[in-house]
Amino acid sequence: MRLRRSGELLNTRSHYPRLMQERNLLYVLLDGLGDRPVAALDWKTPLEAAHRPHMNGLARRGRSGVVYTVGRGIAPESDVAVISMLGYDPHKTYTGRGPIEAVGSGMSMENGDLAVRCNFATFGRDFTILDRRCGRSLTTEEAKVLAEAVNREVRLESHPAEFEFRSTVGHRGVLLIRSRQGKLSGNISNTDPAYLKKGGLGIALEKFENKVQQVVPLDATEEARRAADLMNEFTAKSYEVLDRNPLNRERLSQGKPPANGILGRDAGSSLPAFKPVRELYGIGFAAMVEMPVERGIALLSGMDSVKLPEPTGDISVDYAKRAELTNELLGRYEGVYIHIKGPDEPAHDGNCRAKKESIELIDEHFFGNLELDLDRDVVVVTADHSTPCVLRAHSDDPVPLIVSGGGVVPDGTGEFGESACRKGSLGEINGSELLRLVISMTMIARKGI
Numbered sequence: 001m002r003l004r005r006s007g008e009l010l011n012t013r014s015h016y017p018r019l020m021q022e023r024n025l026l027y028v029l030l031d032g033l034g035d036r037p038v039a040a041l042d043w044k045t046p047l048e049a050a051h052r053p054h055m056n057g058l059a060r061r062g063r064s065g066v067v068y069t070v071g072r073g074i075a076p077e078s079d080v081a082v083i084s085m086l087g088y089d090p091h092k093t094y095t096g097r098g099p100i101e102a103v104g105s106g107m108s109m110e111n112g113d114l115a116v117r118c119n120f121a122t123f124g125r126d127f128t129i130l131d132r133r134c135g136r137s138l139t140t141e142e143a144k145v146l147a148e149a150v151n152r153e154v155r156l157e158s159h160p161a162e163f164e165f166r167s168t169v170g171h172r173g174v175l176l177i178r179s180r181q182g183k184l185s186g187n188i189s190n191t192d193p194a195y196l197k198k199g200g201l202g203i204a205l206e207k208f209e210n211k212v213q214q215v216v217p218l219d220a221t222e223e224a225r226r227a228a229d230l231m232n233e234f235t236a237k238s239y240e241v242l243d244r245n246p247l248n249r250e251r252l253s254q255g256k257p258p259a260n261g262i263l264g265r266d267a268g269s270s271l272p273a274f275k276p277v278r279e280l281y282g283i284g285f286a287a288m289v290e291m292p293v294e295r296g297i298a299l300l301s302g303m304d305s306v307k308l309p310e311p312t313g314d315i316s317v318d319y320a321k322r323a324e325l326t327n328e329l330l331g332r333y334e335g336v337y338i339h340i341k342g343p344d345e346p347a348h349d350g351n352c353r354a355k356k357e358s359i360e361l362i363d364e365h366f367f368g369n370l371e372l373d374l375d376r377d378v379v380v381v382t383a384d385h386s387t388p389c390v391l392r393a394h395s396d397d398p399v400p401l402i403v404s405g406g407g408v409v410p411d412g413t414g415e416f417g418e419s420a421c422r423k424g425s426l427g428e429i430n431g432s433e434l435l436r437l438v439i440s441m442t443m444i445a446r447k448g449i
Contacts, residue, residue, distance in 0.1 A: 001054040003372050023406050023442050025283065025335040026326070027435070028090070030362065031078065032344030034386025034399040034418060046355040046389065047400065054367035055402070055416040062404025063441075064413040065426025067434060068396075069385050070201075073410035075267065075394045077195065077202040079293045081384040082339070084431040086301060087280055088365075090201060096186045096268020097202055097293060101174040103271070104296030105166050109176060111271060112183030114227050116264040117293070118165070118173040119192065120146065122237055123261035124412055125331060126243045127212040132194060133171045134259045138344065143167035144257055145247055153241045158229040164264075165238075168292045175264060177230055185223035186269035189216050191235050192276035194393070195265045204394035212263065219439070223269075226421060235247040238262045238335045256285070276302030281439055283334035288322060294339045303337060310372075315342075316365045330377065339384070340366065347387035355389060378406035378442045381416065382434070401426065406442040 033047060041049040070076040070084045079097045083090045096116030109115055120138055122131040147167040156163060160180040167173045177184060189197060193208040197218065215231040217224035239261050240249060248258035274297075278284050287298035288306045294351060298305045306329065309321035322338070329336045342362055346354035372379060383399035400421035402413065411425035 001367050001372060003055065005338075024330050024333070024377050025438070025442075026330060026338070026377060027335065028379070028381045029082065029136070029360075030343055030381070031341045031384055032347045032387030032394070033359070033383035034323075034397050035101075035347065035352070036387075036388040036390060036397065040352055041356065045418050046347075046352050047359055048419065050091055050356045050359040050363065051417060052359060052363040053288070054363050055381060056414075058367075058404040059402045059413045059416040059420070061427050062379075062402050062408050062413065063411040064403075064421040064424025065401045065429055066398035066418075066421050066424075067382055067401050067429045067431050068398050069241050069383070069431035071430065073203075073396050075204045075206070075396045076385050077204055077394065078344075078384055079297065080201050081160060081431065082294060082297050084115045085382070085384055085436045086297065086316065087432055087436060088274055088278065088301075089432055091199065093272050093274055095270045095272045097266030098174065098186065099268040099271050100296035100300065101168070102176055102296070103299055104292030104294070105168050105174050107164065107166060107174065107176050109271065112269060114177040114179075114184040114230070114267055114269050116177075116231065116267045117331065118175050118216070120167075120171040120259035121261045121263045122257040122259065123172075123212065123243075127239075129210045129212060129263070130179040131257045131260075132192070132263065134256045135214050136171065136349070137256050138171045138259045140167065140170055141261070142247060142333060143173065143215060143309065146242060146245060148175060149245050150238050150241055150262070153235065154237045155235075156230055156233055158233045159226045163234065167337045169290075171259065172291070173262070173300055174292065175234065176194060177227070177234070179226060179230075183225065184227040184269050185217070185219070185221055187218045187221070187224045188228045188231060188267050189213065189218060190263040190265035190267075191215055191231065192263035197266070201214060206391055206393050212261070215264075219322070225289045227267065227269070228246065231267070235262060235264065247380040266319065274301040277335070281335070281435060284330045285335040285337050286333040287337045287339075288329070289337075289339040290341045291339075298337065298367055305332070316361055319362060319365035320369045321398055323366050327371050344387050347389050350389050350392045352389040360437070372405065374405035376406065378438065379404045379407070380434075380438055398428065401429065403438055403441065408441060417427055
C-alpha cells in the first residue's frame with residue numbers, strides 16, 4: 001500500500017475531477033473474515049496468524065472495534081449481512097435473497113414472481129445430500145450446460161407456470177418462476193436444510209439433517225401453496241434431468257461428484273425498496289463486487305456497479321488489477337464499496353490454513369497496490385459476517401473493524417485482528433449504524449472538533 005501526503009497527486013487520479021474534495025470513503029468488506037482461535041494456528045485466528053502488514057498499517061493509523069453485523073445471536077447469510085452493513089434494517093427491507101440474486105444476475109423480475117437462490121448439489125437416490133456444493137469443483141461453464149438442460153427439459157405442470165433457471169458463478173444459480181394463475185408468495189420454506197427462514201430473514205444453521213427438505217407454505221394463502229407445489233415439482237424434475245445428463249456421467253468418470261440436484265433457499269416474491277445510498281449518506285457510491293447477490297444489493301441501493309477486471313487465472317494478478325481500478329474509482333466517486341469473497345470459501349471447507357493464505361493474498365496484492373492519501377481518504381476494513389473454520393458455517397461472532405485516515409485520531413491499535421479490535425476505542429457497533437458512525441467521525445475530524 002502506497003501512501004502519500006496531501007497535495008501529492010496520484011497518476012491514476014490526476015485524470016478525474018474529485019467530487020468531494022475533503023473526504024473520499026473506501027469501504028471494504030472481506031467475506032467471512034471473522035473466525036475463532038484454532039489449535040492448528042497456535043490458537044490464533046486465520047486473520048491473526050496471517051502476514052498482513054498493509055492492514056496492520058491501517059490499524060496503527062486508525063481506530064478499531066467489533067461489529068455485530070445484523071445483531072447479537074444472529075448468524076446471518078451474506079445478503080442479510082451486507083444489507084445491514086450498508087445501513088439498512090433487514091427486518092424492515094429484506095424480501096428474500098432470491099429477488100436480489102435475480103436482479104444481480106440480470107433477470108427481469110416483477111412483484112408476484114417467485115425468485116429463489118439455488119445451489120447445484122450432489123444428491124443420493126433417496127434425496128440425501130452427499131455434497132451441498134458438488135465439491136466446489138463445478139465450473140461456471142459446466143453449470144451453464146446443466147442449466148440449459150434444465151430449462152430445455154423440465155416442464156412445470158402442478159400449476160400453470162413458466163420458469164427460468166440461470167447459473168451464475170460456479171455451483172450457484174437462481175430460479176425465477178412466473179405463474180399464469182396469479183401471484184406467487186415467497187413465504188415458503190427452503191429445500192436446502194442448511195438455512196432456515198426465521199422472522200423473514202435467512203439464518204445459517206450449525207446443525208441440520210443432510211436431506212432435501214419438502215417445501216411447505218409458511219402461511220395459509222393460495223399464493224404460498226402454489227409456490228410450494230411448484231418448488232417441490234421443480235426440485236424433483238430437475239433431479240431427473242440432471243442425474244442422467246452426460247456431463248454428470250463424465251464427472252463421475254473423473255472422480256468428481258455429480259451436480260445432479262438443485263437446492264433452493266430464501267425465496268422472495270417482491271423486490272426490496274432500499275432508500276438510495278446518496279439519500280442516506282449524502283454521497284454517491286461505486287460498487288465493485290464478485291457475486292450476483294452483492295451486485296443486486298448494490299444496484300437496488302442506487303450504487304453504480306462496476307464490472308470486475310477480466311480474471312486472469314492468477315488471483316494475485318486479479319487482486320492487483322482490482323486495486324488499480326479502485327484507485328481510479330476513488331478519483332471519480334465520493335464512496336467506493338468493495339466486497340471480496342476470498343476468505344469465506346476455505347472457511348466453509350474448514351481449512352484454516354487456506355483461509356490464512358487467502359487473507360495474505362488480499363493484503364499483499366489488493367491492499368499492497370492501493371494508493372491512498374490517509375490525510376484525506378477514509379478507509380474502513382471489516383467483514384459481512386464471521387465464518388469460523390471449526391464450524392464450517394456462518395456464526396454470530398462479531399467481526400473486526402478498523403477505521404483509518406481522514407483525520408481520525410489513532411487509538412493505539414497495533415494490528416488488525418479479532419483480539420486487538422475487541423480492545424479498540426470504537427467498542428461494539430451494530431452493522432446498520434456503522435457507515436453513519438464513520439461519516440460522523442470523519443465530519444468531526446474535518447471540523448477539528
